[in-house]
Amino acid sequence: MTVITGLLFLVAAAGSVLGQDLSVPSTWREPENKYNLAQRIATSQNALDSLLPELNETIGYFNVLGYWQGGNVFSAMANEDYVTHLPLYQDVVTTYLNKAFALYADYSTQYNDDALWWATACYYAYRAYGDTNLLSHAVQTWENVKTFQISPQDAASDSIPTKSFPIMGTCDGKTMAGGVFWRPVANDTAVNSVTTGLFLTLSAYLAELTGNCTYTDSAIAAATWMQTLNMNSDGIALDTINANDCSRSPATELFTYNSGKLIEGLSVLSDVTGDESWRDFMTNTVAAAVKTNVWQGANGVITEGGDTEADSDVVGFKDILIRALHEAWRRSAENPEMQNLIKSYTNVQYNALLELASTENLPWRWYSSEWAGPQPTNFTAWGQLAALDVLVSVVDINPTV
Numbered sequence: 001m002t003v004i005t006g007l008l009f010l011v012a013a014a015g016s017v018l019g020q021d022l023s024v025p026s027t028w029r030e031p032e033n034k035y036n037l038a039q040r041i042a043t044s045q046n047a048l049d050s051l052l053p054e055l056n057e058t059i060g061y062f063n064v065l066g067y068w069q070g071g072n073v074f075s076a077m078a079n080e081d082y083v084t085h086l087p088l089y090q091d092v093v094t095t096y097l098n099k100a101f102a103l104y105a106d107y108s109t110q111y112n113d114d115a116l117w118w119a120t121a122c123y124y125a126y127r128a129y130g131d132t133n134l135l136s137h138a139v140q141t142w143e144n145v146k147t148f149q150i151s152p153q154d155a156a157s158d159s160i161p162t163k164s165f166p167i168m169g170t171c172d173g174k175t176m177a178g179g180v181f182w183r184p185v186a187n188d189t190a191v192n193s194v195t196t197g198l199f200l201t202l203s204a205y206l207a208e209l210t211g212n213c214t215y216t217d218s219a220i221a222a223a224t225w226m227q228t229l230n231m232n233s234d235g236i237a238l239d240t241i242n243a244n245d246c247s248r249s250p251a252t253e254l255f256t257y258n259s260g261k262l263i264e265g266l267s268v269l270s271d272v273t274g275d276e277s278w279r280d281f282m283t284n285t286v287a288a289a290v291k292t293n294v295w296q297g298a299n300g301v302i303t304e305g306g307d308t309e310a311d312s313d314v315v316g317f318k319d320i321l322i323r324a325l326h327e328a329w330r331r332s333a334e335n336p337e338m339q340n341l342i343k344s345y346t347n348v349q350y351n352a353l354l355e356l357a358s359t360e361n362l363p364w365r366w367y368s369s370e371w372a373g374p375q376p377t378n379f380t381a382w383g384q385l386a387a388l389d390v391l392v393s394v395v396d397i398n399p400t401v
């Protein structure tokens with residue numbers, strides 16, 4: 001009897017450790033949607049349109065914004081059309097995804113994550129418009145970046161053909177297989193969450209589309225690397241491990257987009273594999289990301305990347321988390337409590353953007369990248385960029401009225 005009670009206690013305890021609290025915190029600011037569908041669509045299209053005058057044909061993306069951020073504007077445009085079932089941005093998205101592919105071979109510049117942002121934009125564009133030419137850009141880019149994912153054979157031989165130094169096959173006693181190098185240059189040692197999470201996500205989308213197990217295996221390897229090596233004890237994704245010596249980025253370097261790409265990839269991988277352990281990992285990461293105090297206050301409004309003076313990479317991070325949560329929401333009909341948590345979190349950001357962090361200046365509404373306010377006194381391309389995926393997601397995530 002004692003033994004059985006003890007076992008039951010252990011099982012219950014393990015369950016409560018794994019189970020996440022998916023309730024909406026009572027301290028969140030305005031988690032309810034207040035706008036009808038037509039208003040939400042008009043608001044999102046206004047912000048997307050506001051960036052069109054910044055397009056630069058010579059470079060293939062937007063003045064002021066970085067290359068990777070440019071790919072994300074096209075992602076938001078394609079996703080807008082996907083949720084509204086309109087081809088409003090098809091021409092500009094298609095033209096510029098093709099232009100950048102011609103200018104930058106395999107979308108590659110200095111960083112593998114740059115290439116993957118653009119390749120993912122091509123996947124979203126394929127999903128919205130059925131353009132198989134854009135899908136082929138995504139596949140070609142995937143094949144290039146695949147040479148930077150550590151395979152089990154690479155880990156066993158402590159070397160990878162695309163890098164000039166010996167690698168550590170294991171770190172902390174766990175295989176490094178599945179991790180993806182951040183930069184293509186042969187002597188750069190960083191394997192990081194954003195590149196691995198992007199590769200997980202693109203692999204899972206391609207697996208879902210084609211049923212080709214090469215993509216499924218790559219996605220599982222990337223997800224396993226994240227799970228066993230690069231999460232902190234609060235369930236938030238860490239940033240970097242150097243493959244030459246297993247040294248890590250500071251534990252305080254926690255960014256929305258690292259957990260974001262992981263969530264998006266796991267949401268697709270759960271559907272592809274039907275393996276509930278990936279869904280559990282996703283659910284835990286969602287709960288951790290929306291409730292952590294690392295990048296939001298008790299009111300739930302994200303404070304990361306609120307630079308109003310100049311564009312910076314970090315300004316573009318929080319938008320990626322919101323896009324990922326949207327994908328997880330879309331694929332979680334069996335978990336209404338988590339769907340409600342994601343919807344509420346997204347509406348908190350939306351209401352903050354409209355009430356605390358934007359100014360109407362016709363024809364545009366200007367957004368500040370500091371979502372907690374104050375309201376901006378000028379137009380900044382990066383403030384518009386940071387808001388895009390919130391504005392697109394709320395179109396879809398709230399009831400169709």
Ligand SMILES: *[C@@H]1O[C@H](CO)[C@@H](O)[C@H](O)[C@H]1NC(C)=O
Nearest residue numbers: 054055056057058059062063
């Ligand atoms: C396009 O970008 C290039 C490189 O930054 C710049 O020199 C050029 O002035 C830009 N063109 C326009 C029309 O803004």
Ligand SMILES: *[C@@H]1O[C@H](CO)[C@@H](O)[C@H](O)[C@H]1NC(C)=O
Nearest residue numbers: 164183184185186187188189
């Ligand atoms: C790494 O390689 C690049 C290009 O091949 C070179 O410019 C750079 O100096 C190298 N860095 C180190 C630390 O060796």
Ligand SMILES: *[C@@H]1O[C@H](CO)[C@@H](O)[C@H](O)[C@H]1NC(C)=O
Nearest residue numbers: 139142143210212213214215
């Ligand atoms: C599966 O995908 C890989 C990577 O793109 C490709 O090399 C392979 O030919 C594909 N297999 C099939 C059967 O299409």
Ligand SMILES: *[C@@H]1O[C@H](CO)[C@@H](O)[C@H](O)[C@H]1NC(C)=O
Nearest residue numbers: 308309368375376377378379
């Ligand atoms: C634009 O507005 C922000 C505040 O939203 C301010 O920090 C910045 O200095 C302004 N820039 C210019 C050029 O006025």
